[in-house]
Amino acid sequence: MIDSDYRKLLLSAAFHAMTCDGEIDQDELDSIQSLSQRSKIFGKLDVNVELEHLSNALQQSTRDSFRNFFSEVQSANLDLSEQMQVVEVVIRVVYADGKIDENEIMYLKKIISILGILP
Numbered sequence: 001m002i003d004s005d006y007r008k009l010l011l012s013a014a015f016h017a018m019t020c021d022g023e024i025d026q027d028e029l030d031s032i033q034s035l036s037q038r039s040k041i042f043g044k045l046d047v048n049v050e051l052e053h054l055s056n057a058l059q060q061s062t063r064d065s066f067r068n069f070f071s072e073v074q075s076a077n078l079d080l081s082e083q084m085q086v087v088e089v090v091i092r093v094v095y096a097d098g099k100i101d102e103n104e105i106m107y108l109k110k111i112i113s114i115l116g117i118l119p
Helices: 003-019 026-039 047-060 062-075 080-095 102-115
Strands: none
Touching (some): 003 026, 003 080, 003 102, 062 102
8 A cells, every 4th residue: 555545544533533522622623633743643644634524524424534545544554553543643632532332332443453463
């Protein structure tokens, strides 16, 4: 997978983790910004522009946005370290607001299932 595509996948994973409970918590958004600035996990992506694109797609159709994301994950052919990084990003965003919603748990389980990671 091309590095920029992988970085977009990571950001999309974080974005969908942030939105899967039906609300965008500022702590979760701050977590994504922190991942971008401190760890440079999203590489050279313009995170704000990418988040805007993701948000527009979500507003058009929430179901399609998630379906497309899950399809991207499934076809990404990630190695184990990349898979673990996707899970790490999701967990960081999910825990950022100090509340764990049932939808966030289901989202994380779905990601793990698609990646084929054994518990």
